[in-house]
Amino acid sequence: MTTNSSGKKNLTTGRQPETLSDMLQRRGVSRRAFLKYAAMTASLMALPPTMANVMAANLARARRQSVIWLSFQECTGCTESLTRSMRPTLEDLIFDFISLDYHHTLQAVSGHAAEEARRNAMKENKGKYIVIVDGSVPIKDGGIYSMIAGMTNLQILEETVNDAFAVVAVGTCAAYGGLPHADPNPTGAVPISDLVKDKPLINLPGCPPIPEVMSGTLSYVLSFGKIPELDHLARPLSFYGETIHDRCYRRPFYDRGLFAKSFDDEGARKGWCLYELGCKGPVAYNSCATMKWNGGVSFPIQSGHGCLGCSEPNFWDMGGFYKPLSTGLGNMGSALAGAAVAGAALGGGSAWLARKHQGEYMKNLVDHEKDKAGQNSKKEN
Amino acid sequence: MELLEFARGPALQSAMVIFVAGVLWRIIGILALPFISIPSRARKGVLPEGEVKGWFEGIWRRMWPHKSFIRQALFSTINGHVYHIGLFVVVFLFAPHIAFIKDLTGLSWASLPSNLVNAVGVVTAASLIAALIHRLTNPVQRLISTFNDYFSWFVTLAPVLTGLLAVSHLGARYETLLAIHLLSIALLLIWFPFGKLMHAFLFVVSRGATGARMKHRGAQI
């Protein structure tokens, strides 16, 4: 992955960049590659299979998409996810379809040349480039907690997004603030959606996101020139439309009430449901259960651990990874003990009042009877 | 997700605090009252142990109506048993509920298959609705019913219905349904000590005391 040299050539010659079809043909790959790639992507995105032909035709006509990848407060896990998945497979075609013009970790150049590459890409593809962001943006204390080339993350984001076609927030940090945003959020980290209001935005959360989700979404934008259908958290519905629980192969055990109670009991060995061990599958919207990881090898639940719900906002603050979903958050012990003491005191107090009241009443009654008796004896006298 | 966090956190916590404090207030408030001794002499042969026996008999015998009332009370008795047993099964034998109790108290026990609990939940909901219809159509019951009865009925049915919806993912996303379910339970817990639902604890005291007194007087329990 180097910075795009063909882009510069275009500026000087004024020629249109070649289409993806030309590019593959130059390498002796036929149009069938598009069909196969489109068939796979359409299948991943649950598009009607007949859409694959349309998608292939559009892809062939498309030109290489300029992509600027900004990394802010992040761990590079998202980039690792995308690149470590690399076997020479069909998914890699996406790397031929895009021109990654700026990416700290992957680009060859550094320093001023790197920033130069970003500004050139912005100039040459004004209004057409896609900005991918991984990591959250710190805004506390003027954003000094994360700076690149003398600029705060916020300044770089604002400058770069200004002429972009769309913004893709990759990973949970960019989508919801992520780990830097965790309580007590010392750097004032915010998600991209808080800062980018006037551009189309796609969130691809996950810690990290599934590589096919990233490549599939980019292919969709590339071939249809628009943003896929999104849910209320701006996630593509085709990848985040269903919960892990709904697609989990262990679901029948949940329905039958067969649960693992600890990580090494009989239930765990038999592959029973991990709900009681804190699995967040029922509230986590992602494709892990069907697409799986490492080229379809496995996913966390298949490996024996509950889902952490990493594609959901604030997943680390949902009361602990090993607390079942149906339990309350936080420790109730002292509050309930306090409530018990207060309740008991209240009960004792009201009983004491009632006793006192009753005593007085009885005393009055007796006195009254005595008086009456006295009066009667007087009368008799 | 914020709604679910609120429901699992502050809502449920404050509701449980109110529940525990309220229930203890009422139970201790009643039990610590001066014991009213019965001035009359006990029937011949009724010893103090006999009165204790009367206490338990009183609780047991009132599970089923006396034969002279059986025709009028048959439906409400059977229907009442159906939803009481149903509520017990749904509340205490559903795995996610046991997980909740285990998290709170450390106690746990075996659960029933989720599908079976769902079925019981449907029967329970239907039975509760039948109870309301009976209450509304029976002139005597309708006359003696107050807001307390209707509201207690509502806060009992709400968690059953929202729980069924959450399990079957009907109407909204699961996290929203789960949050609404937890909020409906919070409402139940808050209302519990102050309304007629308190009978869950007090029926032992009221039926027992009645039984003991009737035994003392030599009446049929």
Add this chain to the structure above:
Amino acid sequence: MNCTKEFTHNAPFVHVLMHEITVLLGDLALNGKEGAIDLRGLPLLDQDKKQLEDLLGRGEVSAIVNIMGETQIWETAYSGVWWLRHKDTGDKVISDQVAVTIIPEILKTHKSDVKSSLERLRTVFKTEEKREDGNSHDHEQLR
């Protein structure tokens, strides 16, 4: 073409899929409208898929397309119903599709590929001619 096998009642999903294929094939026969079913997103077990494959059987045509892993294509025992199996370079199946069509798109040669291959052929031919010209020239010189 020995293809009429009985549906077994223990795979209701396969039954439903066979019904859908019948409907799609009817559409192709009457209106020339093409259709396809993607088997990936369906909750099929491996044995269900195998059963569907067996039920549809094999017809006269089968082909292998080599692009970034093998793609196996065969016409099933029912003409107009094709099976497309895409594999990746690790020989793992990445997609199974049933296409109801006259001929699957991926088997056709695209116009732009024809053009580029013509260019290539011409280049090859030219160099060949040149080489042959050069050779004869050498010969003459030798003579």
